[in-house]
Amino acid sequence: xxxxxxxxxxxxxxxxxxxxxxxxxxxxxxxxxxxxxxxxxxxxxxxxxxxxxxxxxxxxxxxxxxxxxxxxxxxxxxxxxxx
Amino acid sequence: xxxxxxxxxxxxxxxxxxxxxxxxxxxxxxxxxxxxxxxxxxxxxxxxxxxxxxxxxxxxxxxxxxxxxxxxxxxxxxxxxxxxxxxxxxxxxxxxxxxxxxxxxxxxxxxxxxxxxxxxxxxxxxxxxxxxxxxxxxxxxxxxxxxxxxxxxxxxxxxxxxxxxxxxxxxxxxxxxxxxxxxxxxxxxxxxxxxxxxxxxxxxxxxxxxxxxxxxxxxxxxxxxxxxxxxxxxxxxxxxxxxxxxxxxxxxxxxxxxxxxxxxxxxxxxxxxxxxxxxxxxxxxxxxxxxxxxxxxxxxxxxxxxxxxxxxxxxxxxxxxxxxxxxxxxxxxxxxxxxxxxxxxxxxxxxxxxxxxxxxxxxxxxxxxxxxxxxxxxxxxxxxxxxxxxxxxxxxxxxxxxxxxxxxxxxxxxxxxxxxxxxxxxxxxxxxxxxxxxxxxxxxxxxxxxxxxxxxxxx
Numbered sequence: 001x002x003x004x005x006x007x008x009x010x011x012x013x014x015x016x017x018x019x020x021x022x023x024x025x026x027x028x029x030x031x032x033x034x035x036x037x038x039x040x041x042x043x044x045x046x047x048x049x050x051x052x053x054x055x056x057x058x059x060x061x062x063x064x065x066x067x068x069x070x071x072x073x074x075x076x077x078x079x080x081x082x083x
Numbered sequence: 084x085x086x087x088x089x090x091x092x093x094x095x096x097x098x099x100x101x102x103x104x105x106x107x108x109x110x111x112x113x114x115x116x117x118x119x120x121x122x123x124x125x126x127x128x129x130x131x132x133x134x135x136x137x138x139x140x141x142x143x144x145x146x147x148x149x150x151x152x153x154x155x156x157x158x159x160x161x162x163x164x165x166x167x168x169x170x171x172x173x174x175x176x177x178x179x180x181x182x183x184x185x186x187x188x189x190x191x192x193x194x195x196x197x198x199x200x201x202x203x204x205x206x207x208x209x210x211x212x213x214x215x216x217x218x219x220x221x222x223x224x225x226x227x228x229x230x231x232x233x234x235x236x237x238x239x240x241x242x243x244x245x246x247x248x249x250x251x252x253x254x255x256x257x258x259x260x261x262x263x264x265x266x267x268x269x270x271x272x273x274x275x276x277x278x279x280x281x282x283x284x285x286x287x288x289x290x291x292x293x294x295x296x297x298x299x300x301x302x303x304x305x306x307x308x309x310x311x312x313x314x315x316x317x318x319x320x321x322x323x324x325x326x327x328x329x330x331x332x333x334x335x336x337x338x339x340x341x342x343x344x345x346x347x348x349x350x351x352x353x354x355x356x357x358x359x360x361x362x363x364x365x366x367x368x369x370x371x372x373x374x375x376x377x378x379x380x381x382x383x384x385x386x387x388x389x390x391x392x393x394x395x396x397x398x399x400x401x402x403x404x405x406x407x408x409x410x411x412x413x414x415x416x417x418x419x420x421x422x423x424x425x426x427x428x429x430x431x432x433x434x435x436x437x438x439x440x441x442x443x444x445x446x447x448x449x450x451x452x453x454x455x456x457x458x459x460x461x462x463x464x465x466x467x468x469x470x471x472x473x474x475x476x477x478x479x480x481x482x483x484x485x486x487x488x489x490x491x492x493x494x495x496x497x498x499x500x501x502x503x504x505x506x507x508x509x510x511x512x513x514x515x516x517x518x519x520x521x522x523x524x525x526x527x528x529x530x531x532x533x534x535x536x537x538x539x540x541x542x
Contacts, residue, residue, distance in 0.1 A: 009445070009486050010291070010443045
């Protein structure tokens with residue numbers, strides 16, 4: 001079981017609160033949109049939760065990724081545009 | 084050989100007897116097997132249902148009834164991969180859809196929003212019944228009760244032609260389920276599979292956040308198979324002739340045949356059907372490569388630029404091009420004519436891609452125009468600050484941060500241009516642009532860049 005931060009890039013409008021609250025894992029790009037670095041270690045879980053709750057756009061999520069979902073995610077990740 | 088379908092000449096192909104003997108020899112030498120393009124040279128219109136049946140034989144009478152497992156096994160054994168750009172194994176995607184809960188939905192993707200590609204339009208214009216057969220077979224394979232075909236709103240002529248083919252089939256009672264034809268707004272990202280699903284569900288033709296992917300929850304919340312029309316045409320032939328037949332064509336690790344669109348420094352630009360795995364150089368030769376071309380854009384506007392010398396001997400397949408960091412994408416090959424500026428072409432493409440986003444995700448809304456500006460400054464030899472290092476930094480942070488892969492594709496194209504035209508890029512950055520860019524010789528675009536649609540036209 002892994003704890004991961006996910007951003008809904010469509011919902012995110014670049015408020016930047018998450019990077020203030022969780023600078024250990026989130027930095028902002030030059031336009032103010034968050035860049036997330038890796039999985040959330042256990043000692044930062046509480047901070048991560050706080051950042052999620054603070055997002056005005058509800059664009060930040062904390063997700064647990066159980067191993068049995070790995071195959072499904074592999075399929076999803078390998079699919080791209082079909083045009 | 085002449086192209087199966089000549090570029091910009093949708094209604095006027097060369098008669099096969101007009102080919103000169105040299106062309107014929109080359110055609111044999113390259114081992115080209117017309118499958119999807121069979122008899123395209125003979126008529127300048129869509130094959131009727133009667134002609135289609137005479138050409139390929141009937142879909143096996145039991146194909147519609149026999150278990151879907153056999154069809155899926157055949158498609159898997161054939162090794163068919165998606166021809167829309169992702170090269171994903173078709174049977175794997177079908178199995179994921181078939182495993183979903185409840186009746187599935189099939190969506191045929193005929194949007195062909197890649198400006199440099201013409202193969203899907205050519206296929207639908209000449210052999211619509213192959214695609215419609217494929218939709219029917221795919222529906223059986225995944226247990227679908229409903230099927231859709233998505234086309235671009237800008238191509239009314241193609242819609243009319245496909246509707247006529249569907250009318251023929253309805254009269255003949257050819258299909259178990261009907262196919263609904265839809266005309267979608269034509270933006271680059273509108274052909275992305277989640278955009279199709281979103282539009283079919285009543286929304287805008289813009290990509291949506293994933294998960295869920297369409298195979299999990301798509302049209303009407305049902306498991307949905309989105310496949311490119313060429314992929315479905317191959318499915319139609321596999322259902323008829325089987326996996327072993329499919330694999331009789333294919334070389335260099337590729338299976339079956341594929342449609343390619345070849346343009347640029349070639350004497351006979353157009354759509355060619357080649358064995359999967361044919362080398363990049365051989366595909367270009369088929370179209371009459373002029374010797375003085377040094378670079379090639381492969382895959383399309385989401386594709387990558389390469390030195391022709393480096394890539395000429397590689398198979399034009401996902402696996403074959405991977406070592407060079409490329410992909411066949413939608414089957415596009417563009418040979419940059421000698422004496423023209425690759426950076427200028429890349430800048431033009433980048434500007435187009437930046438304008439074609441769905442304006443939903445920050446990294447794409449701001450990042451792509453920023454890179455387009457950098458590239459334009461560089462191409463013009465009028466750098467402000469250091470566009471090369473700005474771009475390198477921006478390449479590193481934009482990929483993977485959009486809802487769809489639009490920013491990833493655009494960044495990949497731009498980065499490959501800087502790699503391939505590195506010497507030019509450094510000269511341009513020192514305010515010494517190449518002659519081609521300097522003289523404005525490329526005022527007229529070599530690669531087609533469609534005029535962007537009016538803002539807001541997404542539904």
